[in-house]
Amino acid sequence: MCYFEQTRWNCGYWKWGTFRQQCEKEYRTGETCGLKLVYSWQPAQGPCKICEQKCKKERRIDKMLNDIQRWQREGNRRATIEKTMRDVNDIQLQINELLASHVERERTL
Structure with missing residues (x-):
């Protein structure tokens, strides 16, 4: 349950962005638990x-x-x-x- 940025286009397509926050389940610095959650999302201009x-x-x-x-x-x-x-x-x-x-x-x- 680590948090990542997300980019979304008007057509519904999306992609993961940069790592933002580590969850409590992962104790090693710089490592992620593998479960991605959206920290925040930005709308993208133009077509995907x-x-x-x-x-x-x-x-x-x-x-x-x-x-x-x-x-x-x-x-x-x-x-x-x-x-x-x-x-x-x-x-x-x-x-x-x-x-x-x-x-x-x-x-x-």
Whole structure:
């Protein structure tokens, strides 16, 4: 039951900060008991790292889809379109993994 700072974002994501106060159960100086409690929390400005990564991947998907539409109008780029569609699906899977880790972190508090 040692106390730590905590940073929270508007989206619900959070992370542990610096050590603030030692509990009574741990008698060794500089050691913690392993159980973390919130001493205080600070709101963070801007998006969390996972939301930022998600936005980057969504912008990349938008660009790829626009390229695919352009290539379909131009014609004669079937292999390129198929490869880009596979890439879009792979990036979408990465986004789903990011969202799952984000939701898991929100639930753990």
